[in-house]
Amino acid sequence: xxxxxxxxxxxxxxxxxxxxxxxxxxxxxxxxxxxxxxxxxxxxxxxxxxxxxxxxxxxxxxxxxxxxxxxxxxxxxxxxxxxxxxxxxxxxxxxxxxxxxxxxxxxxxxx
Amino acid sequence: xxxxxxxxxxxxxxxxxxxxxxxxxxxxxxxxxxxxxxxxxxxxxxxxxxxxxxxxxxxxxxxxxxxxxxxxxxxxxxxxxxxxxxxxxxxxxxxxxxxxxxxxxxxxxxxx
Numbered sequence: 001x002x003x004x005x006x007x008x009x010x011x012x013x014x015x016x017x018x019x020x021x022x023x024x025x026x027x028x029x030x031x032x033x034x035x036x037x038x039x040x041x042x043x044x045x046x047x048x049x050x051x052x053x054x055x056x057x058x059x060x061x062x063x064x065x066x067x068x069x070x071x072x073x074x075x076x077x078x079x080x081x082x083x084x085x086x087x088x089x090x091x092x093x094x095x096x097x098x099x100x101x102x103x104x105x106x107x108x109x110x111x
Numbered sequence: 112x113x114x115x116x117x118x119x120x121x122x123x124x125x126x127x128x129x130x131x132x133x134x135x136x137x138x139x140x141x142x143x144x145x146x147x148x149x150x151x152x153x154x155x156x157x158x159x160x161x162x163x164x165x166x167x168x169x170x171x172x173x174x175x176x177x178x179x180x181x182x183x184x185x186x187x188x189x190x191x192x193x194x195x196x197x198x199x200x201x202x203x204x205x206x207x208x209x210x211x212x213x214x215x216x217x218x219x220x221x222x223x
Contacts, residue, residue: 042201
């Protein structure tokens with residue numbers, strides 16, 4: 001079965017700093033999804049990457065997919081307290097659009 | 112549109128009690144999913160329904176049953192709750208043509 005490893009597990013940054021979260025798969029990535037979760041709430045979809053080399057951006061968040069490395073990275077530029085939360089990556093694990101998730105990265109942004 | 116709704120939001124059970132978690136989506140999605148989220152374990156798939164009338168086991172199905180009542184509703188039942196089922200439960204749905212899943216707000220369940 002596919003496993004996703006996220007690094008780091010947790011991250012504390014000062015407001016305004018840049019940061020990167022990585023998601024590495026044990027198998028070939030066919031579709032990679034990034035979600036954000038605030039404590040006590042559901043997951044909010046951020047971005048989906050499907051092709052090797054694909055890069056997508058939304059506001060100050062950029063995600064890239066490196067197919068050869070079976071890895072995706074999520075980069076936040078000039079972090080803000082509103083970016084704080086848990087970031088999870090999910091990958092398609094076969095048919096029926098089942099997703100396997102990483103364990104998440106807890107991001108704290110100090111003002 | 113409400114998206115994906117779940118009831119209840121919180122529940123406390125005693126060991127051995129039963130209960131049903133309800134989930135409904137108004138996006139006309141074919142596929143629906145139940146996950147549990149535990150500290151250090153991430154999100155794990157319990158059961159899913161690829162389309163109305165079908166259900167399949169996920170990664171951690173033991174102790175649970177599901178019913179896809181119609182296209183909108185997908186319920187999760189605990190027949191005899193155990194402390195190991197203390198968790199946050201999330202329902203999600205996705206359309207046939209894409210893998211993006213939309214999540215409900217979750218149900219926090221405590222089994223004493």
